Amino acid sequence: MRVANTAAEIRRQLKSLRGSKTIAFVPTMGCLHEGHLSLIRKARQMADIVVVSIYVNPLQFGPNEDLDRYPRTFENDAKLCAEAGVDFIFHPTTLYPKSGPKVTLKATKLSECLCGASRPGHFDGVVTVVNILFNIVQPDIAIFGEKDWQQLAIIKRMVSDLQMAIEIIGCPTLRESDGLALSSRNRYLSGGDRTVALAISKSLIAMQQLAASGESDIEAVKAVATRILHNAGITPDYLDIRSAASLKMKRKLNRQPARAFIAANVGNTRLIDNMPLEFVAQTEEF
Ligand code: AMP
Numbered sequence: 001m002r003v004a005n006t007a008a009e010i011r012r013q014l015k016s017l018r019g020s021k022t023i024a025f026v027p028t029m030g031c032l033h034e035g036h037l038s039l040i041r042k043a044r045q046m047a048d049i050v051v052v053s054i055y056v057n058p059l060q061f062g063p064n065e066d067l068d069r070y071p072r073t074f075e076n077d078a079k080l081c082a083e084a085g086v087d088f089i090f091h092p093t094t095l096y097p098k099s100g101p102k103v104t105l106k107a108t109k110l111s112e113c114l115c116g117a118s119r120p121g122h123f124d125g126v127v128t129v130v131n132i133l134f135n136i137v138q139p140d141i142a143i144f145g146e147k148d149w150q151q152l153a154i155i156k157r158m159v160s161d162l163q164m165a166i167e168i169i170g171c172p173t174l175r176e177s178d179g180l181a182l183s184s185r186n187r188y189l190s191g192g193d194r195t196v197a198l199a200i201s202k203s204l205i206a207m208q209q210l211a212a213s214g215e216s217d218i219e220a221v222k223a224v225a226t227r228i229l230h231n232a233g234i235t236p237d238y239l240d241i242r243s244a245a246s247l248k249m250k251r252k253l254n255r256q257p258a259r260a261f262i263a264a265n266v267g268n269t270r271l272i273d274n275m276p277l278e279f280v281a282q283t284e285e286f
Contacts, residue, residue, distance in 0.1 A: 001078075001081060001082045001086055001087060001088070001089065002087070002088050002089070003078065003088075003089045003091055004088060004089070004090050004091070005091055005092060005093060006092060007092065007095070007136045010051070010088060010090045010136060010137065011136060013088060014049075014051070014088070014137065014138070017048075017049055018138065021047075021048035021049050022046075022047040022048050022049070022140045022141070023047055023048070023049045023050075023051060023137065023138070023139040023140050023141070024042075024043035024044075024046050024047035024049070024050050024051070024139060024140065024141040024142070024143060025043070025050075025051045025052075025053070025133070025134075025137045025139035025141065025142045025143070026039045026040050026043050026050070026051070026052045026053070026142070026143050027052075027053045027055075027129075027130060027133050027142065027144075028052060028053065028054055029054070029055065029056045029057065029070065029184065030054040030055075030056065030071070030072060030073060030074060030077050030184070031070075031071040031072070031073050031077070031184035031187070032054075032073075032076070032077045032080050032081070032184075033174075033182045033183075033184065034174050034182055035145055035147060035173065035174040035181075035182040035183070036080075036145075037080060037084050038145075038171055038172075038174050039143045039144070039145060039171050040052060040081070040084045040085075040086060040143075041084065042143050042169060042171050043141070043143050044084065044085050046141055046143075046169070047139075047140060047141055049087045049088070050085065050086050050087050050088075051086075051087065051088045051089075051090060051137050051139065052081055052086050052088070052089050052090070053089070053090040053091070053092075053133055053137070054074065054077055054089060054090070054091045055090075055091070055092055055095065055129070055133075056070050056072065057095070057125060057126070057129040058096075058125075059096070059101070059104070059124075059125030059128055059129055060121075060122050060123075060125030060126045060129065061122075061125070062119055062120065062121065062122065065119070066185075066270075069188075070184075071184055071187060074091065077089075090133075090136070090137065095129060095132050095133075101128065104124060104125075104128040105124065105127045105128045105131055105158075106124050106127075107123035107124050107126070107127045107154050107158075108154060108157050108158070108161065110123075110150065110153050110154045110157055110246075110247050111123035111124070111150070111154055113150075113240070113242070113247055113249075114150050114238060114240060114242075114247065114261055114263070115150055115151075115263060115272065116150065117238070118237050118238065118263065123150075123151070123154055126151055126154070126155075127154060127155070127158050130142075130155060130158070131158070131162075134164060134166060139166055140165075140166065140167065141166065141167045141168075141169060142155075142166050142167070142168055142169070143169045143170075143171060144168065144169070144170055144171070145170070145171055145173060146170050146171060146172055146173050146274070147173040147174075147181055147182075147183070147272075147273070147274075148272070149244075149259060149261065149274045150247065150261075152168070152170045153245065153247055155168055156168050156170075173273070173274075175201065178198060178201075179198060179201035179202065179205065180194070180197055180198055180200075180201055181200075181201060181271075181273045183271065185269050185270070185271065186269075186271075188267070188268065188269040189266060189267060189269055190267060193266045193267040193269065196232050196233060196234060196266050196267075197266045197269075197271055198232075199228055199229050199231070199232030199234055200229070200234070200262050200264060200266075200271060200273050201273060201275075202228055203224075203225035203226075203228040203229050203239075203262065204225070204260050204262060204273060204274070204275040205275070206224050206225055206228055207221050207222075207224070207225050207241070207260045207275070207277060208260070208275055208276070208277055208278070210224060211253050211258070211277040211278060211279045211280070212278055212279070212280050213280070213282070214279070214280055214281055214282035215253070216252045216253045216254065216279060217252065217253075218241050218250060218251065218252060218253060221241065221253070221260075221277075222239055222241065225239055225260070225262070226239060229262075229264065234264045234266065235264070236262055236263060236264040237263040237264055237265065237270070238261065238262070238263050239260075239261070239262050240260070240261045240262075241253070241258055241259070241260050241261075241277065242258065242259060242261065243256060243257065243258060243259075244257035244258060244259045244276065245257070253277060253279040254279055255279060255281075257276065258276070258277045258279065259274050259275065259276050259277060260274060260275055260277055261273075261274045262274070
């Protein structure tokens with residue numbers, strides 16, 4: 001496994017391999033956990049060469065967010081990458097000019113809801129950095145987690161709108177055995193906060209169960225989830241049910257793919273999670 005710290009270095013390393021071999025790319029902000037490793041394993045299965053980037057992108061953090069305290073654990077990350085069969089780590093110190101970038105990308109309409117509404121500019125920062133990384137690495141395939149469903153939807157749309165020849169693959173969310181979605185930010189949670197945080201996956205599961213039992217009324221489904229969150233002492237930033245691909249609001253659950261989304265602060269930590277809702281119409285009994 002080789003580690004590159006500059007764009008020129010990783011370009012040089014990949015140059016001779018390009019063309020004859022396929023490249024799968026996994027962009028991350030480091031502090032790697034099993035969720036990231038599941039993406040890396042998928043990349044390993046799908047291509048000849050696996051490139052992982054580790055870069056905490058300042059452009060996607062708001063002024064009062066956790067950029068400075070975001071966990072940075074490069075040595076351990078590199079060890080995990082080596083064990084998982086990664087070929088190249090791209091670990092730049094910065095990707096922007098000292099004075100800051102003067103040309104950036106703007107995310108699509110898909111960024112106006114959910115995390116985009118609560119974190120203005122966040123997805124502009126994400127699409128800008130992912131573009132820069134794609135330009136440097138020039139992968140055939142890039143792998144993202146469904147944990148950040150809105151991000152995945154925006155990246156898919158970016159690649160099609162900007163005619164990039166990169167296949168985007170989404171991977172399911174990895175969870176602790178009690179349901180908590182793995183996240184680099186979970187390490188901020190105190191023991192008590194962690195117990196409280198469980199209400200997020202519990203309320204998503206409750207929504208799944210209601211949808212599967214034929215409940216089509218979105219307000220009724222959301223009310224049950226809200227109660228579970230409130231009982232745990234959580235007031236969510238958002239709790240929403242939307243179409244899975246367009247992220248448009250749904251009026252009723254039906255056979256079209258829908259997803260439930262929650263963002264909430266637990267202690268000082270912002271957590272997000274989402275799950276698919278599979279509506280099953282109940283047939284009338286005679
Ligand atoms: P991050 O380092 O948080 O920017 O995440 C890097 C990639 O890992 C993104 O595509 C995330 O969606 C994905 N990811 C984060 N947590 C999980 C998880 N629990 N399961 C699967 N993928 C994840």
